Amino acid sequence: MTDVFISSDNIITSLGFSTGENAANMLADNTGIQLTENERIAPVPFYASLINSEQLYDRFSTFDDPDKFTRFEQLAICSLKDALSDTEIDFTDSKTLFILSTTKGNIDLLEKENEHKFGRERIYLWNTARLLQSYFKFLNEPVVISNACISGVQAIITGARLIRANLFENVVINGTDIITEFVLSGFNSFQSLSTGPCRPFDKTRNGLSLGEGSGTIILTSKPVMSGGTNYILVGEGFSTNDANHISGPSRTGEGLFIAINRLLKKSPLTVDYISAHGTATLYNDEMESIAITRAGLQSVPINSFKGYWGHTLGAAGIIESIMGIWSIKNSVILNTKGYNESGVTNPIFIVNKPVQKEINTCLKIASGFGGCNAALIFYKK
Amino acid sequence: MVIVDNKSVYSGTSADFGEFSASIYKHFTISYPKFHKMDNLSKLAFLSVELLSGSKKSDHKYKGDEIGIILMNSSSSLDTDRHHQDTIIDRSNYFPSPSVFVYTLPNVAIGEISIRHKIFGEGNFFVMEKFNPQFIVSYIQQLFYNEIIKCCIAGWVEIDGNDYESVVFLIEKTDRTDKGIANFEPGTIQKIYNKMK
């Protein structure tokens, strides 16, 4: 079976424009979630982690004309450019596939002010992926993966499978979502927004904080040592459905449990650390604690990154996987920002201060609307 | 028009998707009140699978986690996205609806089918410009090859206003000598798709 290596990555959030900048801010316990007043997004102030548009514009101006691109495209291009510059692989031949992971893409083009700026076709997700494909001269037709909040994890699972099946040698994956009035009003109608910065797994948690993010991860069948003297590899991954409700997580954690359990059965690896979905809604975190306990992983250290950069939707699975990999490379498990006292009924090992230890494997889990769940493992060799 | 196993089984009279889908629901005496709560993409996917499983009865042959659902389209959930946008366009009449917003994700259609048929297995929603038999076949073949699923509901479910089309397949591992069963190959499913055009 072909091994799948990680060659390079990038994270852009309100905490920085590279994986390193993000990690440094997270180590310093900084959060990007702030009380924000933005009339274009919501009539009242709200907590969110938003990327500074002027900073993004200025950064983009150093290599291209930002006015030709939407905000979403600027972000995805910045992230892809950084990750692609960090590897020597040639991605312009037929052996490379580009996958875009997003829930809403250029959704702000539905707004009246933006409707006519970029033409009617620009909002279609396949078209956004096409634009990114031609910008970076990828040869093959790109694929968009849109599976709610598991999109990013699902994109990595899919990319790794396509490489293992020898259909492609390299898969470049970008996950991006922006926070607009569309997204904020919807989550607000679900009464799922936190009244302050979100507090994953905490007793006082009362909802999620939305965040903007773009992440790029490059998978390849060529052995490249991206973890110092180690290879970082993508292991088994599975997705499942709760078959229970289209918005509410399963009370028994059924779908997530099946995904984790299947992974544990198929993979010879033991789990050293879990990067949770941990949105900080009452039901999600409770459901995760149940599924993890059912899978027998309750004593494995687990954290959520949502307290640092919020819920970044289609980018979440990508940037949180990258931080999981960062943890393997740096032998550190980061604190669960916002967490103080357990507010889930099953006792699980929630990390509340940075832990220094050798980590060989990281299990990434995610769940989302539509009842979907995913579990994926990364490891070093 | 509805075609099942190469036979035309129903022709509607209305071009309006709401009326057409309601008439299919009625004609085939489907009883599933949740259907009326779905958005148009989910209705289209639901009806396609409903008529498919009615003809194949595979529900009891496999365990829920042995069945996968892989769907693809080109407009994602844009049809419902526009609907949600309409509810927030006017700040003096600002009532975003949770039951609309939940459908602004295309994979919710997979969730609806999963709930209906108790399917727990692999789900994935792909967006590409056009129906891409090559991609969908190679993706599903590796799912079978790696024994991730034993049965798969897959297809192209596209709706953008009153432009809609749906082709859904049920894929199983079977004896090659079975008569009348098409092989799951790009050429074969492209032909089936072309018939609809």
Next chain:
Amino acid sequence: MEQLIQKLKEEIIVALNLSEMKPENIDEKAPLFVDGLGLDSIDALELTVLLEKKYGLKINTAEEGKKVLYSVRSMAEFITVNNKS
């Protein structure tokens, strides 16, 4: 009150797309959730939108929500009480 109940039933059927339901099929005293009409969490949120949109009334806590959205009658009582004050 009886008029309001009738009107609410019609509004609920439209708001929740209960197309196979008629107002007379809804027992105004029966619980709306789990048993009775068998509504779910999205329906509950949709009913709070309905109360705000049509009657300008907000439900402030989850506890209050449970009481108000118990049945069509409890919704009607909530509207009557709050519209008077």
